[in-house]
Amino acid sequence: MWYFIAIVVIFVICLIGAGVTESNKKANQTPAQKRAADTAQYGPVNSSLVCPHCQASGGVRTKAVKKKQGISGAKATGAVLTAGFSVLATGLSKKGEMLQCHCSNCSVTWHIA
Secondary structure, eight states: HHHHHHHHHHHHHHHHHHHHHHHHHHHHHOOHHHHHHHOOOOOBBBBTOOOOTTOOOOOOOEEEEEEEEEEEEHHHHHHTTTHHEEEEEEEEEEEEEEEEETTTOOOOOOOOO
């Protein structure tokens, strides 16, 4: 029993250490590295958009993403016809293209359908 507790304690210590080193990496980045990381994660800056939260313009990044939108009628029909086995392979939700927007000023992220 004490082996299990020791393993859990070691695992938690490793998780805490990994979180500290990740936050140190972000804190030690140069502004150019931060912009490159933001571009990779949120896409390029779209200067024509205005943030609906802080009303700042010129700092909104946009990126096309696929996001779950609801239940697909065709997949639900397939699930009924195959007694639910198709749900295991495909799931019921459909994914649609959306535009993900992220404000660099206030760090708010929203989606436009």
